[in-house]
Amino acid sequence: MATLEQQIFDAAKRLLCDASGCHDFDHTLRVAANAEKLLAAYPQTDAQVVRLAVLLHDCARAEEDASSGKVDHALRGAEKAKTILFQYGAENSLTEKICTAIARHRFRGQDIPQTMEEKIVYDADKLDSLGAVGIGRAFHFAGKFGARLHNRKEEALAGAPYGKEDTAYREYLVKLRHVPEKMLTPFGQELAMARLRVMDEFFAELEKECASAE
């Protein structure tokens, strides 16, 4: 018989196969790989909680996208995960820990990740917004809304979200370059800083190439 983790892996894969490119099952697999690095650095952590929470952390993302942001995918995801985990016979105490980590993985407002397991799920997810993957995701997202390939810093900062000036560069300036400060584990922060350096170099080069075209 398949293990709980294998069953949840299959369930997550089914649920996320129609999700958008930035939050599809590939994203979940990359977050899982990030989580393994963090688990190796913090071996006292409950790996089962982390692995199952990672697999299900974005299971309600499509609902948030379809509602234009009205549904909070972290909270809705926690509810959905509870049903899924019950279906596969997970113990209540395990389900509780997984669902809390999912509810807190977004870290907006008051619901701050508290346990090491919750912090690792959060950091593993955040790492996927940085580095070469982060660059790819930023362009993927900007392209979906018809944004320009690149713009000047002043244009980017004056631009509105989801508009023509909401470029990958804007995402980097406004959000992504501040992600390392928001990491919750020391090793997660170290990894985030290394990935940010890749982005710093990329956007500096993009600036240079585009400036020579003006």
Ligand SMILES: [Fe+2]
């Ligand atoms: Fe998420």
Ligand SMILES: [Fe+2]
């Ligand atoms: Fe995610």
